[in-house]
Amino acid sequence: MEPQSASLPVSSAPRHPPGLGDLLQRAQAHDRDAFRAIVAACQARLFSTALRLMGQRADAEELAQDVFVQLHAALGQLVDAAHLEKWLLRAIYHRCIDRLRQRERQGQAVPLEALGDAPEGHAPESGADPLAASHLYQLLMRLQPDARAVVLLRYQDDLDPVDIAAALDMPLNTVKSHLRRSLQWLREQCAGDSHGY
Amino acid sequence: MDIELRLREILPLRDPGAAFTDGVMARVAQAPAVSADAGVVQLSEARARRRSRRILLATAVVIGAAAAMPAYFLGDGTDGPGATAAVALVPGGATDSDPDVQVPVQAVFSAEPLGAGQSPPNCIDPDVLRGLLLPGSGVTFRVTADAPPELDGFKPPRQLGWVGASERGAGTMAQSTVSAVYRSTLTPEAARNAAIGALTAAGWKLHATGNIRSSSVFAAVNMQIGDTYCRDGKQATLTASGLEGVTWVVLSIPRNADRNSGLSLACNNPPQAISGTDSTLDAYLPQLELPRDPATGGPVIALGGGGGINSDTDRRMNVSFTLKDSVDNVARHFAGQMAQQAWRADASWSGAGTAGSSWTRQVNAGTVLLGTLGVSAFDEGRFTVVFHVVRTK
Numbered sequence: 271m272e273p274q275s276a277s278l279p280v281s282s283a284p285r286h287p288p289g290l291g292d293l294l295q296r297a298q299a300h301d302r303d304a305f306r307a308i309v310a311a312c313q314a315r316l317f318s319t320a321l322r323l324m325g326q327r328a329d330a331e332e333l334a335q336d337v338f339v340q341l342h343a344a345l346g347q348l349v350d351a352a353h354l355e356k357w358l359l360r361a362i363y364h365r366c367i368d369r370l371r372q373r374e375r376q377g378q379a380v381p382l383e384a385l386g387d388a389p390e391g392h393a394p395e396s397g398a399d400p401l402a403a404s405h406l407y408q409l410l411m412r413l414q415p416d417a418r419a420v421v422l423l424r425y426q427d428d429l430d431p432v433d434i435a436a437a438l439d440m441p442l443n444t445v446k447s448h449l450r451r452s453l454q455w456l457r458e459q460c461a462g463d464s465h466g467y
Numbered sequence: 468m469d470i471e472l473r474l475r476e477i478l479p480l481r482d483p484g485a486a487f488t489d490g491v492m493a494r495v496a497q498a499p500a501v502s503a504d505a506g507v508v509q510l511s512e513a514r515a516r517r518r519s520r521r522i523l524l525a526t527a528v529v530i531g532a533a534a535a536m537p538a539y540f541l542g543d544g545t546d547g548p549g550a551t552a553a554v555a556l557v558p559g560g561a562t563d564s565d566p567d568v569q570v571p572v573q574a575v576f577s578a579e580p581l582g583a584g585q586s587p588p589n590c591i592d593p594d595v596l597r598g599l600l601l602p603g604s605g606v607t608f609r610v611t612a613d614a615p616p617e618l619d620g621f622k623p624p625r626q627l628g629w630v631g632a633s634e635r636g637a638g639t640m641a642q643s644t645v646s647a648v649y650r651s652t653l654t655p656e657a658a659r660n661a662a663i664g665a666l667t668a669a670g671w672k673l674h675a676t677g678n679i680r681s682s683s684v685f686a687a688v689n690m691q692i693g694d695t696y697c698r699d700g701k702q703a704t705l706t707a708s709g710l711e712g713v714t715w716v717v718l719s720i721p722r723n724a725d726r727n728s729g730l731s732l733a734c735n736n737p738p739q740a741i742s743g744t745d746s747t748l749d750a751y752l753p754q755l756e757l758p759r760d761p762a763t764g765g766p767v768i769a770l771g772g773g774g775g776i777n778s779d780t781d782r783r784m785n786v787s788f789t790l791k792d793s794v795d796n797v798a799r800h801f802a803g804q805m806a807q808q809a810w811r812a813d814a815s816w817s818g819a820g821t822a823g824s825s826w827t828r829q830v831n832a833g834t835v836l837l838g839t840l841g842v843s844a845f846d847e848g849r850f851t852v853v854f855h856v857v858r859t860k
Contacts, residue, residue, distance in 0.1 A: 349803035425474040
């Protein structure tokens with residue numbers, strides 16, 4: 271189900287890494303170890319978002335790495351840890367959307383319906399019904415990328431709608447609309463309906 | 468089970484592992500080496516894209532340097548400290564000018580070996596230039612391969628490679644500006660010193676250092692205030708700026724500048740008239756760098772800007788640029804720099820189209836500077852930032 275290899279561990283990294291502000295200040299002073307620590311602290315979050323937007327690990331790794339390289343060049347403009355996190359989320363989102371559109375133009379779009387059936391398997395969370403989890407994941411991957419990004423930031427990253435709107439440069443009402451319609455559609459689908467959103 | 472809870476359960480964070488981290492660090496370590504080698508930080512993915520960007524940036528340097536010469540508008544004769552020292556990168560008032568002359572600019576690429584399968588463009592598209600760099604402006608912009616005759620006798624040192632010359636406003640304005648552009652692998656300071664040596668040898672004399680620089684708040688690569696040199700009534704302004712690993716040296720020379728054109732050359736005024744600014748205020752002005760464009764990794768290009776010296780105790784500076792970002796983020800970008808330069812935050816606001824903050828800075832026991840930083844967002848990602856500062860005593 272989820273396009274990942276079995277070697278991918280579930281991250282134990284906190285979603286809001288402590289000390290990120292200090293690391294940022296040190297990285298801005300050209301401390302490479304600090305920048306490495308920033309990458310290590312944020313890579314799970316960025317990679318997970320890219321993986322679930324792109325549906326392919328290779329793409330996700332490439333795009334996430336691109337964003338970190340871009341971040342290194344842009345360190346000087348970041349104010350604090352919150353700014354850094356928002357910058358990263360916005361960058362990965364726009365990169366993924368750009369890549370998806372590029373694929374679409376080139377006729378290389380990965381059918382979203384196929385993403386949920388990727389052959390690499392899924393490691394269900396303990397306590398979760400594997401079949402139900404797989405089914406829900408497949409449904410999630412059928413959401414349009416914009417809507418999927420909103421859902422990911424809400425339930426993967428625990429961001430509230432205001433922060434999602436800021437991170438994705440999206441009007442707050444659009445974020446709320448995506449969330450409401452996505453959840454409604456997912457509920458309907460889990461109840462047996464088969465229409466897409 | 469509720470759908471929201473189930474979503475949280477199936478969306479754990481996945482760590483790509485240490486190999487991913489190593490990959491990022493390897494790429495980061497590689498970037499400066501490439502920069503030093505090729506003179507360009509590899510921020511774009513395609514070489515062709517980089518070259519296009521370089522053309523535009525080089526052109527922006529030319530335009531900015533040409534327009535950033537200290538200009539003293541005589542107006543109604545209020546010359547002196549109370550007069551406004553305007554630095555206008557994008558003069559208003561579009562005209563129905565003749566189309567720009569498209570001149571081959573092969574010289575721009577002379578120091579850049581072309582990659583396989585690449586061919587140089589025949590000209591800089593004036594529509595692209597106008598759209599990206601001079602939106603709304605009808606000012607003509609010509610690029611030529613010949614050095615301006617005003618620089619007769621100027622022999623640039625070998626470290627400065629000839630790029631070309633541009634003339635801005637020719638044929639449509641009473642006064643135009645011609646700029647000679649050189650590129651170098653030297654640092655900006657070293658390149659500037661090399662150019663100064665050649666200027667001095669050719670009989671040019673330093674008239675004034677960029678005193679307006681002290682009252683320039685917004686720092687953009689294409690918006691520098693240079694030193695003024697004079698020779699036989701002619702004026703040249705020298706700037707040297709580093710941009711993506713390349714140093715650009717620009718000599719800007721006004722043409723047809725006389726009282727009839729409404730523009731007075733600095734060379735026709737005594738140096739002390741130029742430096743009539745209040746050091747107590749100017750010395751404490753913040754230096755604010757423009758944001759970087761996340762799409763390119765490079766600095767945004769200033770589309771316009773300037774400043775006014777309203778009185779000894781009052782300055783107002785502004786700059787415009789385009790950026791795909793929120794007004795709140797842009798305001799935060801500048802606010803962060805204010806805080807780093809010993810300014811104390813007083814209040815801030817953020818709305819749909821404007822954001823800003825107010826600041827104070829204690830100069831001494833009896834003197835406080837009050838600053839207001841305002842950011843306004845317009846259509847298509849265009850921002851205008853205004854910094855207004857007053858001295859209380």
